[in-house]
Amino acid sequence: MNLQQRQEIYETAKSWIFEAGNEIREHMNGPLGIETKSNPNDLVTVLDKQTEKFFVDRIHESYPEHHIIGEEGFGDTLSNVDGTIWIIDPIDGTMNFIHQKRTFAISIGILHNGIGEIGFVYDVMGDNLYHAKRGEGAFKNDIQLAPLDRKKKLEESIIGMNHFWLCENRVVDYKVTQKFVRTVRGTRTIGSAALELASVAEGVQDAYLALSLAPWDVAGGIILNHEVGGVAGDVDGNAWNPLERASAVVANPAIHSAIIEFLKEGRK
Amino acid sequence: MNLQQRQEIYETAKSWIFEAGNEIREHMNGPLGIETKSNPNDLVTVLDKQTEKFFVDRIHESYPEHHIIGEEGFGDTLSNVDGTIWIIDPIDGTMNFIHQKRTFAISIGILHNGIGEIGFVYDVMGDNLYHAKRGEGAFKNDIQLAPLDRKKKLEESIIGMNHFWLCENRVVDYKVTQKFVRTVRGTRTIGSAALELASVAEGVQDAYLALSLAPWDVAGGIILNHEVGGVAGDVDGNAWNPLERASAVVANPAIHSAIIEFLKEGRK
Numbered sequence: 001m002n003l004q005q006r007q008e009i010y011e012t013a014k015s016w017i018f019e020a021g022n023e024i025r026e027h028m029n030g031p032l033g034i035e036t037k038s039n040p041n042d043l044v045t046v047l048d049k050q051t052e053k054f055f056v057d058r059i060h061e062s063y064p065e066h067h068i069i070g071e072e073g074f075g076d077t078l079s080n081v082d083g084t085i086w087i088i089d090p091i092d093g094t095m096n097f098i099h100q101k102r103t104f105a106i107s108i109g110i111l112h113n114g115i116g117e118i119g120f121v122y123d124v125m126g127d128n129l130y131h132a133k134r135g136e137g138a139f140k141n142d143i144q145l146a147p148l149d150r151k152k153k154l155e156e157s158i159i160g161m162n163h164f165w166l167c168e169n170r171v172v173d174y175k176v177t178q179k180f181v182r183t184v185r186g187t188r189t190i191g192s193a194a195l196e197l198a199s200v201a202e203g204v205q206d207a208y209l210a211l212s213l214a215p216w217d218v219a220g221g222i223i224l225n226h227e228v229g230g231v232a233g234d235v236d237g238n239a240w241n242p243l244e245r246a247s248a249v250v251a252n253p254a255i256h257s258a259i260i261e262f263l264k265e266g267r268k
Numbered sequence: 269m270n271l272q273q274r275q276e277i278y279e280t281a282k283s284w285i286f287e288a289g290n291e292i293r294e295h296m297n298g299p300l301g302i303e304t305k306s307n308p309n310d311l312v313t314v315l316d317k318q319t320e321k322f323f324v325d326r327i328h329e330s331y332p333e334h335h336i337i338g339e340e341g342f343g344d345t346l347s348n349v350d351g352t353i354w355i356i357d358p359i360d361g362t363m364n365f366i367h368q369k370r371t372f373a374i375s376i377g378i379l380h381n382g383i384g385e386i387g388f389v390y391d392v393m394g395d396n397l398y399h400a401k402r403g404e405g406a407f408k409n410d411i412q413l414a415p416l417d418r419k420k421k422l423e424e425s426i427i428g429m430n431h432f433w434l435c436e437n438r439v440v441d442y443k444v445t446q447k448f449v450r451t452v453r454g455t456r457t458i459g460s461a462a463l464e465l466a467s468v469a470e471g472v473q474d475a476y477l478a479l480s481l482a483p484w485d486v487a488g489g490i491i492l493n494h495e496v497g498g499v500a501g502d503v504d505g506n507a508w509n510p511l512e513r514a515s516a517v518v519a520n521p522a523i524h525s526a527i528i529e530f531l532k533e534g535r536k
Contacts, residue, residue: 078425095454099426100472158367166434167446178442186363186421187431189457204368 001084001112009110010118010133011085016058020051020090026029028101028125042100044094048072049071049089061196069242072218079112079121081242087219090122093192101123101125107194109219111242115262119223121198130198138201138227143201148229152254152264157206158186160175164211165212171235171247173213176266183262193248196220200226200250209235215242222250233255235263269352277331277352277378277385279403283328285374288319289392296369296393310364316340319358319374325355337510339484349382349510355487359392361460369393375462377487379510387491390467398427398466398492406435406495413469416497420522421531423457425474426454432479439479439503439515444534451530461516465489468518469496475519475527477503483510490518494511499524502533 001009027047035044036074052072059066063084068075070088080083086108091097091103102125110118119138121130132138138145165177173190181187188205190196196208201224210217222232222240232240235247237260249259269277295315303312307335325474327334336343338356346353359365361372370393375452378386387406389398398413400406406413433445440468449455456473458464464476469492478485490508492502500508503515505528515526 095426099454100467102472158363158459161431163429163431163434163449166442167429167449174434174446178432181435186367186459187457188459189455191454191456199368219480 001117002101006112006117006133010131012062013052013086013110013118013120014116014129014131015057017108017120017122020054020106021122021127021219023054024051024091024124024267041148043071045091045098045128047097048091048185049074052088054091055086055088055108067069069215069219071214078243083109083113085242087111087215087242089194089216089220092194092217094189095164096191098203103190103195104192104196105194107216107220108219109215109221109242111219116219116223116226119220121194121220121224123195123198130201130220132201132224132227134223134226136227138224140198140202145224145228147202148201148206148252148254150229150252152252154184154255154258156229157184157252157255158188158204159184160188160190160199160208160261162189162191162210165209169211170268172263172268173266175196176263180259180262193217193240194221197225200230200252201225202251205227207249209259210248212245213248214245218248218250229253235267236260255262269385274380274385274401281354281378281386281388282377282397282399283527284323285376285388285390285397288374289390289395289444290321291322292359292374292392299407312340313359313366315365316362317342320356322486323354323356323358323376337483337487339482346511351381353379353510354485355379357462357484357488359457360389363377364459369465371458372460373462373466375486375488377483377484377489377491377510379487380503382510384487384491384494387488387495389462389488389492390465391466397438398469398488400469400492400495402491402494402497406438406492408470410468413492413496414471416469416471416520416522417475418497418520418522421473422452422523422526425452425520425523426456426457426472427452427527428458428467428473428476429478430457430459433477437479437536440531440536441534444531448530461485462489465518466492468498468520469493471496471520474523475517476496477527478516480513481516482513486516486518493518497521503535504528 097104365372
C-alpha cells in the first residue's frame with residue numbers, strides 16, 4: 001500500500017462512513033428490531049447487521065483482495081495479518097444505541113501487513129469523525145489532536161473503565177482495582193470502547209481499561225492513539241494483537257507503565 | 269408564588285443561565301485558575317466562583333427577599349425552607365470541566381415553601397437546556413420529555429453510579445453493589461450529577477445513585493424528574509431534603525423500590 005493508494009482508501013472509507021451514519025440517523029426513530037445474541041444483555045439490532053453488510057459489500061466490490069474482520073460475522077476468519085485488513089465494528093456501544101439513541105460509534109481500523117494505516121471512530125449522533133493516517137496525525141473533524149501530555153501523573157488522571165473491574169473477574173483481583181480507583185483522580189464509563197479510545201486520543205480522559213475486547217472494538221481507536229503518542233496493549237503490557245480477543249490498556253504514554261505496574265499486584 | 273410570578277422568575281432565570289453559559293464558553297480556552305478546595309481532587313476554578321457570584325448578585329438585585337443555597341459559599345445558611353430558595357451549582361462536574369472541557373452543567377432548582385417549582389440543568393458545551401415547571405412537564409430545549417416507562421424492569425435498566433459504590437464506603441457493603449452491577453443491564457458514569465439526573469429524566473438512563481451529594485448537586489435535576497414521574501430520595505427511600513447532604517437514589521418509578529430493596533441487604 002503506497003501513500004497514494006492509502007489516501008484513496010481513506011477517502012473512500014470516509015465517504016462510506018458518512019453514508020452509513022446518515023442511514024443510521026434516519027432509522028433512529030423507527031423500531032430497532034432487537035434480537036439477543038448469546039445472552040439477553042448482548043443486544044444486536046437489524047441496523048448493526050445492515051451496516052456491517054453495507055461495508056462488507058462495498059469493500060468486496062471495490063477492493064476484492066482486501067480482508068475483513070467484523071463483529072456481525074459477514075467478514076473473514078483470518079489466521080495471519082498479511083495484506084490489507086479492514087477491522088469493522090458497525091455500531092460500537094449497542095446498548096447505548098438502543099437505550100440512549102446516542103453515544104455509539106462506527107469504528108474502522110485498516111491494517112496493512114499488521115501495521116495500522118488508517119483509523120476511524122465516528123460518533124454518529126454527535127456527527128464527530130475522529131480519523132488518522134499513520135504518520136500524518138489524528139484529527140477530530142478538521143482539528144488536529146495535540147500530542148498527549150507527557151507530564152501527566154497517574155494521580156491526576158481520569159480513567160475510563162467499566163464497573164466489572166470492581167467485581168469478581170478473571171483478570172485482576174478487585175481489591176487492587178479498588179485501590180486503583182482511590183489512587184487516580186476520577187473514573188468514567190461511557191459504554192462504547194471506540195468512544196472511550198477517541199476520548200483518550202483527544203486527551204479528555206487519560207486511559208481506557210477493558211477486561212476483554214474483540215479486535216473490532218479497538219482497532220480504529222488504537223490507530224488514532226498511535227498518532228498522538230498513546231500506548232496500546234493488554235493488561236500485561238503485551239502489544240495489541242489484531243487477531244485476538246484480549247484485555248486492553250490504552251493510555252497516555254506518561255502513565256501507561258504505571259497502570260500496568262499497579263494492576264500487576266492483583267493480576268490473576 | 270402565583271403562576272404569573274413563577275413564569276417571570278422562570279424567564280429571568282433562563283436568560284441568566286444563557287448569559288452565564290456564554291461567558292463560560294468564551295473563557296474555555298483561557299487558563300482556568302485551578303485551586304484546590306478540601307483535597308486535591310476537589311477542584312474549583314475561578315469560573316465556578318464568578319458564575320455563582322453572577323447569579324447571586326442578580327438574584328439579590330431582582331429578588332431581594334429570596335434565599336440562596338450555593339456551592340461556592342456566596343449564598344445563605346438556612347435552617348428552614350420557608351419562602352423562595354434558589355439552589356445553585358454554577359458548574360456541576362468541575363473535574364469534567366477542567367479535564368474534558370465538556371460534560372458539565374449549570375444546575376438551578378427554585379423551591380417555594382419547600383416545594384420544587386422550577387428546575388434547570390444546562391449542558392453548557394452541548395447547549396442543551398433541560399427545564400421544568402411544576403405541573404407543566406419537563407423539556408429538553410423545545411421538546412417535551414415523555415413520562416418515564418412504567419414497565420421498566422431492573423434487569424433491563426441502565427444505572428448511573430460512580431466506582432466508589434464498589435469500594436469500601438459508609439453507605440452499602442460493596443459485595444451487595446457487586447451483585448447489583450451484575451443484575452442490571454449496564455452501568456455508566458458521566459461525572460456530573462446534574463447531567464446524570466437529566467439523563468434519568470430523559471429516559472436515557474433509568475436511575476442515578478450517589479453515595480453523598482449536596483443539595484445543589486441535585487435540586488435542578490430532581491425537579492425535572494418529578495415532571496416525568498421520576499422518584500427521588502436517599503438510599504433508604506426517605507424523601508429528598510433540600511437542606512441536607514445525603515445519599516441519593518433518583519429513578520424511574522418502576523424500579524425505584526427494587527433498587528432500595530436490593531441495596532437494603534448491604535446497608536450499613
